[in-house]
Amino acid sequence: MNIRYWWILITYVLMQLSAIPGTLLLLQFDIAVDRIPGIWSIFSFTVGLMIILFLLVPDMRERHQMRGRSSRGEAVRWAIIGVFMVFGAQYAAALIEMYAFGIEPGSENTEAIVEMAKAFPAFIFVIAIIGPILEEIVFRLIIFGALYKRFNFWIAGFVSSLIFAAIHFDFTHLLIYTAMGFVFAFLYVKTGRILVPIIAHVALNLFVAVVNVLLADRLEEWVERLEEVQQTSLIIGGLL
Template sequence: MNKRYWAILIVYIFMHLSSLVGIPILVGQGVNLYESFIYWSMGSFVVALLIILFLLIPERTERRLHPRLRKTTVSHAMKWAIIGVFLAFVAQFFAIFIETELLGIEPGSENTQEIIRMIEVLPIFAIIVAMVGPVLEEIVFRKIIFGALYKKFNFFLSALLSAVIFAVVHFDFTHILIYTAVGFVFSLLYVKTGRIIVPIIAHVAMNGYAVLVQVLLVDYLEDIQKELEQLQFILGGLLL
């Protein structure tokens, strides 16, 4: 792994650790603890993304970035971007099915719910969740970590190891299977196209969908559910 990639990993790690210093500073300025965490997360994510994108600028002039990855045509990449969104949701569905039906794990993620609460406090945080976060994670976990593993091991082992690391970093161990499954799919999309933008699109689609359904459409969906319950009650009364 080249020095530029090591620098990116250091920036990513420092981004997370910086909250240990930044949050107390904001609290000292009179911002409450919860909002301090949100504000610092937003700022650190954006700054880290800008630095990482700057570090990746030299790659525009490099024709071959990985000995086993080759960029496909734009049309082929677009096709896999569409397929990838579908595959990611399918992988998530089967992982949830295994967790709930075979392992007896209750559906719903506390990690996700906490992120949703942050968005409710500061709606602009949705941009971090739906766009900035996925771009950062795909660069770090697919382009760098998976890419480094794929130079030494076969695809299956490289994708699995990088997906597990991706899952562990989210600190949602109850649903580690879900993160691993989608992470594996993202690695597949990267290998199929050689373009990191393809798994980024799939990742953005998944996060964006979660934000859309659980934040923006939650009231609308609740109204629909109430109407369906009322309709069921009416129809039940007519049939009795």
């Protein structure tokens, strides 16, 4: 692994660790406490992405010389297929967790992120765009890529997915992270373009953000109305 990739990993780790000093810094200003994590994350993730993209400039210049790189048309096709693949893999893994291991659906990590987005809606940009780009660069392009040069696809996919879960502090749902990691890794290997798994990852996170943050209140209203309709139907059915 070349020195630039090590600097990218260091940048990503420092970006993650900056949450503590960043929070302490923003506490000195007149900012609502529940908005601070979202505000600092936007700043740190944006700076981190800019640094990492700068470090990847040589790779971007040499991308056309890569062997096994798919055409643009194939990349678009696999990006679309990949969106359905990652949703399917996540759903299948969640069902296995629930019925085979008795693990309840839902993630504390996801819930915490959703709460941050509700307190500071602009944080959705980190969830849906910046976060997936950074994670695919770090976990697929660099970590998986380095492992794949030495081991087979399954070992490289599992180890990189394990690290992926560790960063999210969510080992309870290791199977889900592993399934997602394998899909993203497959898309990267299949096309030779990191942009393809990035698109699938963005689609997944964007869906979660829209459903859990932007549409959360409306969904609750719809559920309540549905329950009212069902109760009314039961009452009418009883009378008849």
